[in-house]
Amino acid sequence: MRELIGNIVIGIGLVFVLIGIFGIFRFKNFYSRILIASKIDTVGFITISVGIIITNGISWFSLKILLLVAVVMIINPVVTHAIASSAYHGGYRITGEDDDAADN
16 A cells, blocks of 8 residues: 555656646746756755655655655755856846846
8 A cells, every 4th residue: 555655656656747848848948947957957856755754654864755755855946046146147038128227
Protein backbone atom coordinates (compact mmCIF):
# COMPACT_ATOMS: atom_id res chain seq x y z
CA MET A 1 0.00 0.00 0.00
CA ARG A 2 2.86 2.35 0.85
CA GLU A 3 4.47 1.78 -2.54
CA LEU A 4 1.19 2.47 -4.34
CA ILE A 5 0.72 5.80 -2.53
CA GLY A 6 4.36 6.72 -3.18
CA ASN A 7 4.03 5.92 -6.88
CA ILE A 8 0.85 8.01 -7.10
CA VAL A 9 2.64 10.98 -5.51
CA ILE A 10 5.58 10.53 -7.90
CA GLY A 11 3.10 10.44 -10.79
CA ILE A 12 1.49 13.66 -9.57
CA GLY A 13 4.94 15.28 -9.50
CA LEU A 14 5.70 14.12 -13.03
CA VAL A 15 2.34 15.42 -14.29
CA PHE A 16 3.08 18.76 -12.64
CA VAL A 17 6.45 18.93 -14.38
CA LEU A 18 4.86 18.03 -17.73
CA ILE A 19 2.20 20.73 -17.39
CA GLY A 20 4.90 23.19 -16.37
CA ILE A 21 6.91 22.42 -19.49
CA PHE A 22 3.90 23.33 -21.61
CA GLY A 23 3.64 26.52 -19.54
CA ILE A 24 7.20 27.43 -20.46
CA PHE A 25 6.32 27.23 -24.15
CA ARG A 26 3.11 29.20 -23.61
CA PHE A 27 4.79 32.32 -22.26
CA LYS A 28 6.76 34.50 -24.65
CA ASN A 29 9.12 36.58 -22.52
CA PHE A 30 12.15 35.62 -20.48
CA TYR A 31 10.91 36.74 -17.08
CA SER A 32 7.66 34.76 -17.26
CA ARG A 33 9.52 31.69 -18.45
CA ILE A 34 12.07 31.85 -15.65
CA LEU A 35 9.24 32.13 -13.11
CA ILE A 36 7.55 29.00 -14.48
CA ALA A 37 10.86 27.13 -14.68
CA SER A 38 11.54 27.96 -11.04
CA LYS A 39 8.12 26.66 -10.00
CA ILE A 40 8.63 23.45 -11.97
CA ASP A 41 11.99 22.87 -10.33
CA THR A 42 10.86 23.55 -6.81
CA VAL A 43 7.39 22.03 -6.61
CA GLY A 44 8.04 19.16 -9.03
CA PHE A 45 11.23 18.14 -7.24
CA ILE A 46 9.59 18.33 -3.82
CA THR A 47 6.59 16.26 -4.91
CA ILE A 48 8.73 13.59 -6.55
CA SER A 49 11.05 13.50 -3.52
CA VAL A 50 8.12 13.06 -1.12
CA GLY A 51 6.90 10.21 -3.31
CA ILE A 52 10.33 8.57 -3.11
CA ILE A 53 10.35 8.97 0.68
CA ILE A 54 6.88 7.40 0.95
CA THR A 55 7.90 4.53 -1.32
CA ASN A 56 11.10 3.72 0.62
CA GLY A 57 9.78 4.38 4.11
CA ILE A 58 11.51 6.25 6.91
CA SER A 59 15.25 5.50 6.90
CA TRP A 60 18.62 7.18 6.54
CA PHE A 61 17.94 7.40 2.83
CA SER A 62 14.79 9.42 3.57
CA LEU A 63 16.78 11.81 5.74
CA LYS A 64 19.24 12.35 2.90
CA ILE A 65 16.36 13.09 0.53
CA LEU A 66 14.89 15.55 3.06
CA LEU A 67 18.28 17.27 3.29
CA LEU A 68 18.36 17.59 -0.50
CA VAL A 69 14.83 19.02 -0.48
CA ALA A 70 15.85 21.60 2.13
CA VAL A 71 18.90 22.62 0.09
CA VAL A 72 16.83 22.95 -3.10
CA MET A 73 14.18 25.01 -1.30
CA ILE A 74 16.87 27.44 -0.16
CA ILE A 75 19.08 27.59 -3.25
CA ASN A 76 16.55 27.49 -6.11
CA PRO A 77 14.80 30.84 -5.40
CA VAL A 78 18.16 32.53 -4.81
CA VAL A 79 19.61 31.26 -8.09
CA THR A 80 16.45 32.19 -10.00
CA HIS A 81 16.56 35.69 -8.56
CA ALA A 82 20.24 36.02 -9.44
CA ILE A 83 19.60 35.00 -13.05
CA ALA A 84 16.62 37.35 -13.45
CA SER A 85 18.44 40.20 -11.71
CA SER A 86 21.54 39.83 -13.85
CA ALA A 87 19.40 39.80 -16.99
CA TYR A 88 17.61 42.96 -15.86
CA HIS A 89 20.80 44.78 -14.88
CA GLY A 90 22.47 43.57 -18.06
CA GLY A 91 19.90 45.48 -20.06
CA TYR A 92 17.52 42.72 -21.11
CA ARG A 93 14.06 44.23 -21.38
CA ILE A 94 10.72 42.82 -22.43
CA THR A 95 9.58 44.04 -25.84
CA GLY A 96 7.06 46.82 -25.44
CA GLU A 97 8.02 47.62 -21.86
CA ASP A 98 7.81 51.28 -20.92
CA ASP A 99 11.34 52.44 -20.02
CA ASP A 100 10.05 55.20 -17.74
CA ALA A 101 8.10 52.69 -15.63
CA ALA A 102 11.17 50.44 -15.35
CA ASP A 103 13.27 53.28 -13.91
CA ASN A 104 10.85 53.94 -11.02
